[in-house]
Amino acid sequence: MSKKELSAEQTHGLLNTLKTRFEKNMNRHKGFEWAEMQAKLEANAEKLWVLDEMEVTGGEPDVVDYDQATGEYVFYDCSAESPKGRRSVCYDLEGLASRKEHQPENNAIDMAAAMGIELLTEEQYRFLQQLGKFDTKTSSWIVTPPEIRKLGGALFGDRRYDHVFVYHNGAQSYYAARAFRGLLRV
Numbered sequence: 001m002s003k004k005e006l007s008a009e010q011t012h013g014l015l016n017t018l019k020t021r022f023e024k025n026m027n028r029h030k031g032f033e034w035a036e037m038q039a040k041l042e043a044n045a046e047k048l049w050v051l052d053e054m055e056v057t058g059g060e061p062d063v064v065d066y067d068q069a070t071g072e073y074v075f076y077d078c079s080a081e082s083p084k085g086r087r088s089v090c091y092d093l094e095g096l097a098s099r100k101e102h103q104p105e106n107n108a109i110d111m112a113a114a115m116g117i118e119l120l121t122e123e124q125y126r127f128l129q130q131l132g133k134f135d136t137k138t139s140s141w142i143v144t145p146p147e148i149r150k151l152g153g154a155l156f157g158d159r160r161y162d163h164v165f166v167y168h169n170g171a172q173s174y175y176a177a178r179a180f181r182g183l184l185r186v
Contacts, residue, residue, distance in 0.1 A: 004045075004046050004049040004050075004116075005045045005046070005048075005049055006045065006048055006049055006052055010052065011042075011045075011048055014048060014051060014052050014055060015038060015041065015042075015048075017055065018037075018041075018051065018061070018062070019034055019038070021060065021061075021062050021078075022034050022037070022062060022063065025062055025078070027131065027132075028062055028063070028064050028078065028131045028132075029062070029063050029064060029065075032063060032066065032073075037063055037073050037186070040073060040186050041186060044186060046116070047184065047186045049116070050115060050116035050117060050184050051075060051184060051186075053115040053116065053117075054075070054077055054083075054115065054117060054182065054184065056085065057083050057084070057085030057086050057115070058079055058083035058084040058085045058086070059077030059078075059079055059083040059085075059086075059181070059182070060077065060078050060079040060083075061075045061076065061077055061078065061184065062075060062076065062078040063075050064076045064078070064127075064128065064131060065127075067185065070185070072185040072186055073185070073186045074183055074184070074185055074186075075183060075184045075185075075186065076120065076124070076128050076181065076182075076183050077181040077182055077183075078128070078131075078132070078134070079134075080132075080133075080134060080136070081134075081135060081136070081137055081138040081177075082135055082138035082139060082140045082177065082178060082179035082180070082181065083179045083180075083181070084179070085179075086108070086111060086179035086180055087138075087175075087176060087177065087178060087179040088104050088105075088174050088175065088176050088178075088179075089104050089105070089106045089107050089108050089111060089141075089174055089178075089179065089180070090104055090107050090108070090154075090171060090172050090173060090174045091107060091108055091109065091141055091144065091149075091154035091169075091171035091172075091173075092107050092108065092109040092110070092149075092154070092171055093107055093109065093110055094171065095107060095154065095170070095171030095172040095173075096172065098171075098172045099172045104174045108141040108179075108180040111180070112180060112182050115182065116184065117182030117183060117184050118143075118182055118183050118184075119141060119142060119143045119180050119181070119182055120140070120142050120143065120180075120181045120182065120183060121142060121143045122142055122143070122155065122157065122166055124142075124183065125140070125142050125157045125164070125166070125181070126157075126164055128181070129157075129159060129164045133159055133162075134159060134181075135157065135158040135159050136158075136159050136160070137177065138158065138177040138178065138179065139156045139157065139158035139167075139175070139177060139178045140156060140157055140158070140178065140179055140180050140181045141154060141155070141156045141178065141179070141180040142155050142156060142157050142166070142180075142181075143155070144171070148168065149171065152170055152171060152172075153168045153169070153170060153171065154168065154169060154170070154171035154173075155167070155168055156168075156169065156178060
Protein backbone atom coordinates (compact mmCIF):
# COMPACT_ATOMS: atom_id res chain seq x y z
CA MET A 1 0.00 0.00 0.00
CA SER A 2 1.42 3.37 -1.02
CA LYS A 3 1.60 6.33 1.34
CA LYS A 4 -1.32 8.06 -0.39
CA GLU A 5 -3.66 5.10 -0.27
CA LEU A 6 -6.10 4.04 2.41
CA SER A 7 -6.55 0.52 3.71
CA ALA A 8 -9.77 -1.29 2.84
CA GLU A 9 -11.06 -0.61 6.35
CA GLN A 10 -10.22 3.11 6.14
CA THR A 11 -11.84 3.33 2.69
CA HIS A 12 -15.01 1.70 3.96
CA GLY A 13 -15.17 4.04 6.96
CA LEU A 14 -14.56 7.15 4.87
CA LEU A 15 -17.15 6.18 2.27
CA ASN A 16 -19.71 5.60 5.03
CA THR A 17 -18.93 9.02 6.53
CA LEU A 18 -19.20 10.73 3.14
CA LYS A 19 -22.45 8.93 2.29
CA THR A 20 -24.02 9.87 5.63
CA ARG A 21 -22.99 13.53 5.15
CA PHE A 22 -24.25 13.45 1.55
CA GLU A 23 -27.68 12.13 2.62
CA LYS A 24 -27.94 14.58 5.51
CA ASN A 25 -27.17 17.64 3.35
CA MET A 26 -29.10 17.11 0.11
CA ASN A 27 -29.51 20.88 -0.29
CA ARG A 28 -25.82 21.03 -1.24
CA HIS A 29 -26.17 18.68 -4.21
CA LYS A 30 -29.73 18.45 -5.52
CA GLY A 31 -30.06 15.95 -8.32
CA PHE A 32 -26.81 14.13 -7.56
CA GLU A 33 -26.75 10.39 -6.96
CA TRP A 34 -24.45 8.94 -4.30
CA ALA A 35 -23.87 5.72 -6.26
CA GLU A 36 -22.24 7.65 -9.13
CA MET A 37 -19.90 9.49 -6.77
CA GLN A 38 -19.04 6.37 -4.84
CA ALA A 39 -18.08 4.58 -8.06
CA LYS A 40 -15.79 7.48 -9.05
CA LEU A 41 -14.23 7.54 -5.59
CA GLU A 42 -13.65 3.80 -5.44
CA ALA A 43 -11.89 4.00 -8.81
CA ASN A 44 -9.46 6.64 -7.53
CA ALA A 45 -7.56 5.66 -4.39
CA GLU A 46 -5.45 8.83 -4.30
CA LYS A 47 -8.55 11.07 -4.30
CA LEU A 48 -9.92 9.02 -1.41
CA TRP A 49 -6.67 9.65 0.45
CA VAL A 50 -7.08 13.40 -0.15
CA LEU A 51 -10.68 13.34 1.08
CA ASP A 52 -9.49 11.49 4.17
CA GLU A 53 -6.92 14.23 4.78
CA MET A 54 -9.70 16.80 4.48
CA GLU A 55 -11.76 14.76 6.95
CA VAL A 56 -9.06 14.14 9.58
CA THR A 57 -8.13 17.82 9.66
CA GLY A 58 -11.76 18.72 10.38
CA GLY A 59 -12.93 19.87 6.95
CA GLU A 60 -16.01 17.63 6.67
CA PRO A 61 -15.80 17.39 2.86
CA ASP A 62 -19.02 17.16 0.88
CA VAL A 63 -19.83 17.32 -2.82
CA VAL A 64 -21.23 20.72 -3.78
CA ASP A 65 -20.89 20.93 -7.56
CA TYR A 66 -20.42 19.02 -10.80
CA ASP A 67 -18.19 20.34 -13.58
CA GLN A 68 -19.95 19.45 -16.85
CA ALA A 69 -16.85 20.27 -18.91
CA THR A 70 -14.56 17.84 -17.08
CA GLY A 71 -17.09 15.35 -15.70
CA GLU A 72 -15.76 15.90 -12.19
CA TYR A 73 -17.59 16.17 -8.90
CA VAL A 74 -16.32 19.02 -6.73
CA PHE A 75 -15.92 18.52 -2.97
CA TYR A 76 -15.52 21.50 -0.61
CA ASP A 77 -14.71 21.62 3.07
CA CYS A 78 -18.17 22.06 4.59
CA SER A 79 -17.41 22.16 8.32
CA ALA A 80 -19.47 24.84 10.05
CA GLU A 81 -16.30 26.58 11.27
CA SER A 82 -12.83 26.64 9.74
CA PRO A 83 -11.18 23.19 9.98
CA LYS A 84 -9.62 22.77 13.44
CA GLY A 85 -6.65 20.77 12.18
CA ARG A 86 -5.58 23.62 9.89
CA ARG A 87 -5.80 26.66 12.17
CA SER A 88 -3.07 29.02 13.36
CA VAL A 89 -1.25 29.12 10.04
CA CYS A 90 -0.14 32.12 8.04
CA TYR A 91 -1.00 32.44 4.36
CA ASP A 92 2.11 31.22 2.54
CA LEU A 93 5.80 30.35 2.94
CA GLU A 94 6.91 33.91 2.21
CA GLY A 95 4.61 35.17 4.97
CA LEU A 96 5.91 32.49 7.33
CA ALA A 97 9.54 33.35 6.56
CA SER A 98 8.90 37.05 7.20
CA ARG A 99 7.88 36.38 10.82
CA LYS A 100 10.89 36.90 13.01
CA GLU A 101 9.16 35.80 16.24
CA HIS A 102 6.39 33.37 17.13
CA GLN A 103 6.35 31.58 13.80
CA PRO A 104 3.46 29.17 13.31
CA GLU A 105 4.29 25.62 12.32
CA ASN A 106 2.95 25.88 8.79
CA ASN A 107 1.17 27.95 6.15
CA ALA A 108 -2.08 27.50 4.26
CA ILE A 109 -0.66 27.27 0.75
CA ASP A 110 1.88 24.55 1.57
CA MET A 111 -0.55 22.59 3.76
CA ALA A 112 -3.16 22.59 0.98
CA ALA A 113 -0.59 21.44 -1.58
CA ALA A 114 0.62 18.64 0.72
CA MET A 115 -2.97 17.52 1.21
CA GLY A 116 -3.68 17.64 -2.53
CA ILE A 117 -6.38 20.33 -2.37
CA GLU A 118 -6.80 23.86 -3.69
CA LEU A 119 -7.68 26.85 -1.52
CA LEU A 120 -11.09 28.30 -2.32
CA THR A 121 -11.18 31.46 -4.38
CA GLU A 122 -13.36 34.38 -3.30
CA GLU A 123 -16.02 33.29 -5.82
CA GLN A 124 -15.94 29.69 -4.54
CA TYR A 125 -16.07 30.88 -0.92
CA ARG A 126 -19.15 32.98 -1.68
CA PHE A 127 -20.72 30.00 -3.47
CA LEU A 128 -20.15 27.84 -0.39
CA GLN A 129 -21.81 30.49 1.78
CA GLN A 130 -24.97 30.18 -0.35
CA LEU A 131 -25.23 26.55 0.78
CA GLY A 132 -25.26 27.32 4.51
CA LYS A 133 -23.78 29.50 7.21
CA PHE A 134 -20.06 28.89 7.49
CA ASP A 135 -17.34 30.63 9.50
CA THR A 136 -19.69 32.49 11.84
CA LYS A 137 -17.07 32.39 14.62
CA THR A 138 -13.92 31.68 12.61
CA SER A 139 -12.40 32.76 9.30
CA SER A 140 -10.70 31.08 6.35
CA TRP A 141 -7.80 32.12 4.14
CA ILE A 142 -8.78 32.25 0.45
CA VAL A 143 -6.76 32.56 -2.76
CA THR A 144 -5.18 35.99 -2.87
CA PRO A 145 -4.68 37.80 -6.20
CA PRO A 146 -0.98 38.28 -7.08
CA GLU A 147 -1.23 42.08 -7.04
CA ILE A 148 -2.38 42.00 -3.39
CA ARG A 149 0.09 39.31 -2.38
CA LYS A 150 2.98 41.21 -4.00
CA LEU A 151 2.26 44.08 -1.60
CA GLY A 152 2.36 41.77 1.43
CA GLY A 153 -1.37 41.18 1.88
CA ALA A 154 -3.57 38.09 1.90
CA LEU A 155 -7.34 37.62 1.86
CA PHE A 156 -9.67 35.74 4.16
CA GLY A 157 -13.42 35.42 4.46
CA ASP A 158 -16.03 34.91 7.14
CA ARG A 159 -19.73 35.38 7.85
CA ARG A 160 -20.83 38.00 10.35
CA TYR A 161 -24.14 39.81 10.78
CA ASP A 162 -25.63 37.35 8.26
CA HIS A 163 -23.32 38.69 5.52
CA VAL A 164 -20.22 37.25 3.89
CA PHE A 165 -17.16 39.46 4.19
CA VAL A 166 -13.77 39.28 2.53
CA TYR A 167 -10.99 41.07 4.40
CA HIS A 168 -7.25 41.42 4.28
CA ASN A 169 -4.33 40.88 6.63
CA GLY A 170 -0.61 40.70 6.24
CA ALA A 171 0.26 37.26 4.85
CA GLN A 172 2.47 36.66 7.89
CA SER A 173 -0.43 36.94 10.34
CA TYR A 174 -2.09 33.93 11.92
CA TYR A 175 -4.91 33.43 14.38
CA ALA A 176 -6.27 30.58 16.48
CA ALA A 177 -9.63 30.94 14.74
CA ARG A 178 -8.37 31.12 11.14
CA ALA A 179 -7.64 28.16 8.91
CA PHE A 180 -8.33 27.54 5.24
CA ARG A 181 -10.97 25.74 3.22
CA GLY A 182 -10.18 23.74 0.15
CA LEU A 183 -11.67 21.84 -2.71
CA LEU A 184 -11.02 18.59 -4.52
CA ARG A 185 -12.15 17.55 -7.98
CA VAL A 186 -12.99 13.87 -8.47
